[in-house]
Amino acid sequence: GAGVSQTPSNKVTEKGKYVELRCDPISGHTALYWYRQSLGQGPEFLIYFQGTGAADDSGLPNDRFFAVRPEGSVSTLKIQRTERGDSAVYLCASSLAAGNLGGYTFGSGTRLTVV
Amino acid sequence: TQLLEQSPQFLSIQEGENLTVYCNSSSVFSSLQWYRQEPGEGPVLLVTVVTGGEVKKLKRLTFQFGDARKDSSLHITAAQPGDTGLYLCAGLITGGSNYKLTFGKGTLLTVNP
Numbered sequence: 001g002a003g004v005s006q007t008p009s010n011k012v013t014e015k016g017k018y019v020e021l022r023c024d025p026i027s028g029h030t031a032l033y034w035y036r037q038s039l040g041q042g043p044e045f046l047i048y049f050q051g052t053g054a055a056d057d058s059g060l061p062n063d064r065f066f067a068v069r070p071e072g073s074v075s076t077l078k079i080q081r082t083e084r085g086d087s088a089v090y091l092c093a094s095s096l097a098a099g100n101l102g103g104y105t106f107g108s109g110t111r112l113t114v115v
Numbered sequence: 116t117q118l119l120e121q122s123p124q125f126l127s128i129q130e131g132e133n134l135t136v137y138c139n140s141s142s143v144f145s146s147l148q149w150y151r152q153e154p155g156e157g158p159v160l161l162v163t164v165v166t167g168g169e170v171k172k173l174k175r176l177t178f179q180f181g182d183a184r185k186d187s188s189l190h191i192t193a194a195q196p197g198d199t200g201l202y203l204c205a206g207l208i209t210g211g212s213n214y215k216l217t218f219g220k221g222t223l224l225t226v227n228p
Contacts, residue, residue: 004157033216042121042203042218043158056215091157099207099214101165103148106157 002026004107006092012113013082021077021110025094032075033104034067035091043091049075050098082114118142119206119219127225128194136189136222138204145207147187148216149178152201194226 005024013019025032031050035043045059049069057067064082069075079086089111093104120139128134138147146165150158162171164180164187171178175198177190187204205218 031214035218040220042119042205042220045215045217048215058215093157099145101146101163103150103160103163104216106159108156 004092004094004105006090006107006110008110009108010111010113012115015082015084015114017082019079019082019112021079021090021092021112023075023077023092023094023107025073025075025092026105027073029094029096029105030072031095031098031100032069033093033095034075034077035093037089037091037109046077048098055098079112082112084114087112087114118217119204121202121204121219121222123222124220125223125225127227130195130226130228131193132226134191134194134224136191136202136224137186138188138219139186140206141185142206142208143184145184147180147184148205148207149187149189150203150205150218152203152221158201158203191224194224196226196228199224199226 007022033048034046037043047057047067052069052072064080067077089109091106091109093106095104122137146163148163149161152158162178167182167184169180175192179188201221201223203218203221205216207216
């Protein structure tokens with residue numbers, strides 16, 4: 001596609017439920033990144049993939065968060081037993097390769113609200 | 116502790132004024148990027164600076180990377196209402212095969228007509 005696509009754009013879920021957030025990167029981009037952005041803050045790094053493997057998952061806050069990219073393209077961020085503190089905008093970005101100086105292309109994000 | 120400190124956090128100015136936004140760190144970056152983000156959208160890359168002391172211009176925007184590659188500034192000349200948005204600096208620290216782009220908290224700029 002022309003850009004990074006994230007679905008759904010908005011998700012409201014009840015505390016304790018499981019959610020999946022999807023990211024469809026730009027075709028041919030081997031690196032894919034997940035960030036979380038709270039109101040009034042800059043994006044906070046969660047995890048990045050180079051191909052199918054998670055190259056750095058040091059930003060995942062706890063074991064309720066997990067992400068996969070099984071075929072090296074689409075990625076899914078999975079959150080188990082959601083908590084109100086998980087409410088934020090989850091941003092996905094992709095780049096030709098990790099550390100690419102051309103920068104990252106971001107999607108519009110998924111706004112997650114846990115009630 | 117925030118790796119990248121941006122200042123000011125908020126800035127409200129009149130159309131036609133000049134402004135400077137700062138991005139500071141105690142860490143050395145292999146490159147530093149500036150992004151602009153509008154409500155409901157993801158950040159959009161404005162520029163990447165790589166070399167210490169580098170200056171890049173993008174129309175009315177001037178970006179500078181510090182000599183020691185620890186800080187950067189963004190200067191906007193004759194600001195316009197269309198410049199309104201959240202300006203984010205992001206530093207790339209490379210270590211081995213690890214590439215992690217870390218963002219500052221951003222500067223929320225409002226340009227009033």
